[in-house]
Amino acid sequence: MDSESFGLRACGRHLSALHAEIAHDYExxxxxxxxxxxxxxxxxxxxxxxxxxxxxxxxxxxxxxx
Incomplete structure (x- = not known):
């Protein structure tokens, strides 16, 4: 999984499998x-x-x- 920045503070978090699947479906x-x-x-x-x-x-x- 890739690491991306989320939120106002741009905290480094990893995408879960669910997040990755939703992003793929959304695109x-x-x-x-x-x-x-x-x-x-x-x-x-x-x-x-x-x-x-x-x-x-x-x-x-x-x-x-x-």
Missing amino acids: SMDWPTFATEIERFQRLRKDFEDVNLIHILRSRNGGRRR
């Missing part, structure tokens, strides 16, 4: 549903002057805490 994933959503967003965007897509944290959007 090889096809995102057809998300691509469709982006296309729809881009079409709708043309109808409005000022459009932004932002990520709002659940904690700041009235979401439940886990």
Whole structure:
């Protein structure tokens, strides 16, 4: 396993077998549903002057805490 840096302090940690498998699966994933959503967003965007897509944290959007 390769050693990589994680977190704000860049602590050296080793990837577990699970991390390596998830990274491999994530890189090889096809995102057809998300691509469709982006296309729809881009079409709708043309109808409005000022459009932004932002990520709002659940904690700041009235979401439940886990």
